[in-house]
Amino acid sequence: MIRTFIAGAAAALFIASPATAQSAQERLDARYDRALAAGYKALMLCSAISIAERNGTTRTPESVHAMELTGIYPKLDPIIRDLQYEIVRRPSGQIAHVAVAWAEDMPHTVAVNYGVDTGCSVLPPGSPEDMSNPGAPMEGAVEKAVISNIGNDKAGGDLSRQLNGTVSPAFDGTYGEGTRTSAVLVVHEGAVVERYAEGYDAHTPQRTWSVAKSIAATLVGAAVMSGEHDVQDPVGINYWRSGGRSDMRNTITIDHGLRMATGRYSDTPGNRTDPLYWGGTTVDERATNWPIVHKPGTVYRYANNDTLMAVKGIEEWLIHYPPQEFFAKLGMDHTVAETDIRGNYVLSSQVWSTARDLANLGQLYLNDGVWNGERLLAEGWREYVSDPSGPQPEGTQWGYGAGWWTFRRPEGNAFEGIPDDAFAARGNRGQYVVVVPSRNVVIVRRGEDMVGTRFDIAAFTRDVLSVLNDK
Known part of the structure; x- marks a missing residue:
């Protein structure tokens, strides 16, 4: 089910002012910014959440909206948080893909989680969502153990x-x-x-x-x-x-x-x-x-x-x-x-x-x-x-x-x-x-x-x- 982070918010307007006041280039640029914002959001949600889960911890969509998706590029910042999204998981619980809606006449932009060691990739606009094959299992452990040779805790207390x-x-x-x-x-x-x-x-x-x-x-x-x-x-x-x-x-x-x-x-x-x-x-x-x-x-x-x-x-x-x-x-x-x-x-x-x-x-x-x-x-x-x-x-x-x-x-x-x-x-x-x-x-x-x-x-x-x- 497609969701939006801001409850009850409709999809953001494609343009900032009436179409009659914009040139063809301005309309094209506004549409391009929405397409990029959709890719940005899809990838950030997919990567932040799926890699955190791979590492044995959690991130929520709300936390990603609050941190990774705030204060970003000025052209994308006013758009990105209102874009509707859907997180699709495999039977194992691992994320298969994240889809973000950005245009009524275009398919959703999709970021696919290809594997525990390669993370997520944004598909070209217009790609079908089922390219992530969400029904199939994804090999690899969900949780990795912490292995670190950076120092010792006893000495760290003094430091x-x-x-x-x-x-x-x-x-x-x-x-x-x-x-x-x-x-x-x-x-x-x-x-x-x-x-x-x-x-x-x-x-x-x-x-x-x-x-x-x-x-x-x-x-x-x-x-x-x-x-x-x-x-x-x-x-x-x-x-x-x-x-x-x-x-x-x-x-x-x-x-x-x-x-x-x-x-x-x-x-x-x-x-x-x-x-x-x-x-x-x-x-x-x-x-x-x-x-x-x-x-x-x-x-x-x-x-x-x-x-x-x-x-x-x-x-x-x-x-x-x-x-x-x-x-x-x-x-x-x-x-x-x-x-x-x-x-x-x-x-x-x-x-x-x-x-x-x-x-x-x-x-x-x-x-x-x-x-x-x-x-x-x-x-x-x-x-x-x-x-x-x-x-x-x-x-x-x-x-x-x-x-x-x-x-x-x-x-x-x-x-x-x-x-x-x-x-x-x-x-x-x-x-x-x-x-x-x-x-x-x-x-x-x-x-x-x-x-x-x-x-x-x-x-x-x-x-x-x-x-x-x-x-």
């Missing part, structure tokens, strides 16, 4: 007392008015302190957003470690070639993709990839075909598509060694890397993980790529990803390495109290993993910050380090 005056303010808006912190976890010399907001716990997954880019860089490091790839390898798209000449895009390397320096055009700042994320298109359809406007390796342009090209460079390796295998080695059993409908990993954003799992990721880098005595990342990989040696972003104190942000730029470090070797994964809505090798510290902050609010991770990092320095 908790030391950091209480710093960690608690992370939840009350001290580090950003209006921010909504869901989890904070700090690891220091084997001790751990973690705190959660009401409704969240150690099993609760959240979308990593662009922290996934740092996870992508980590998987590239594993592929390099295998000996099957090198960062200077061409991505291998194999565009036009004729008479000894070639499309310059053929010179794009994995390194260029990781450093946001492929030289390709992107149509919006930050390279919004809504058709891929919410519209049911695929990586191949959306991310690979943009034209080149700069020589690769010469200009920085933050782009989801660049990370997806780096991943494209190791896609054959990922067929044989999927992300879930790597996560299992790290004890990241509550992490799911989702794909598009053709099985391409959307590792620019579409990963769901917990604070503990992300702390394990940070600890891997503290260990210089070694986990439980096994080298998982190529030797020197930490220095590679945290070296801002390529072209750099403008208008910010942050530098950029290879899939990770750095607290220093080539010209120096503007962040007082934060060591030069510190680097971070950063994602939309306040997702952060900070690694400080010289201080043996990992800091994870999860949130659902609304548009217009921002958690000051640099100030929080500085304050945590200051307390630990006084230890």
Whole structure:
């Protein structure tokens, strides 16, 4: 049965003003926004609830509406919560799909739960709902055990007392008015302190957003470690070639993709990839075909598509060694890397993980790529990803390495109290993993910050380090 979150609410209007006052383009754009909002809602409900249940905890549609579906992109925010939806489950109780109604003359937009280790994918508009085959069982355990090597609880008690005056303010808006912190976890010399907001716990997954880019860089490091790839390898798209000449895009390397320096055009700042994320298109359809406007390796342009090209460079390796295998080695059993409908990993954003799992990721880098005595990342990989040696972003104190942000730029470090070797994964809505090798510290902050609010991770990092320095 199709439901709407707001009781008794009718479907939102297709347009914001009378049709006679709108041009054909405005009507088309309004319809497009509704289509994207439907995909956004279907995927968020499907992923948040099904992956939480996979991890042995729960999320309700109401909690997803209150957190993931509030304070989002301005064009979609007024639309998304009123869209009617239906959650369809298999006989086992696992979610088969989520369907969202958005147009009277179009089928519902559907996000399908394809498996416990690959999460949900949005189908193209117009796809039939029964593509999820809801009557069939889905293999795989519903609950995974927590496996963590991030520290010990006894030592964590001392650390908790030391950091209480710093960690608690992370939840009350001290580090950003209006921010909504869901989890904070700090690891220091084997001790751990973690705190959660009401409704969240150690099993609760959240979308990593662009922290996934740092996870992508980590998987590239594993592929390099295998000996099957090198960062200077061409991505291998194999565009036009004729008479000894070639499309310059053929010179794009994995390194260029990781450093946001492929030289390709992107149509919006930050390279919004809504058709891929919410519209049911695929990586191949959306991310690979943009034209080149700069020589690769010469200009920085933050782009989801660049990370997806780096991943494209190791896609054959990922067929044989999927992300879930790597996560299992790290004890990241509550992490799911989702794909598009053709099985391409959307590792620019579409990963769901917990604070503990992300702390394990940070600890891997503290260990210089070694986990439980096994080298998982190529030797020197930490220095590679945290070296801002390529072209750099403008208008910010942050530098950029290879899939990770750095607290220093080539010209120096503007962040007082934060060591030069510190680097971070950063994602939309306040997702952060900070690694400080010289201080043996990992800091994870999860949130659902609304548009217009921002958690000051640099100030929080500085304050945590200051307390630990006084230890």
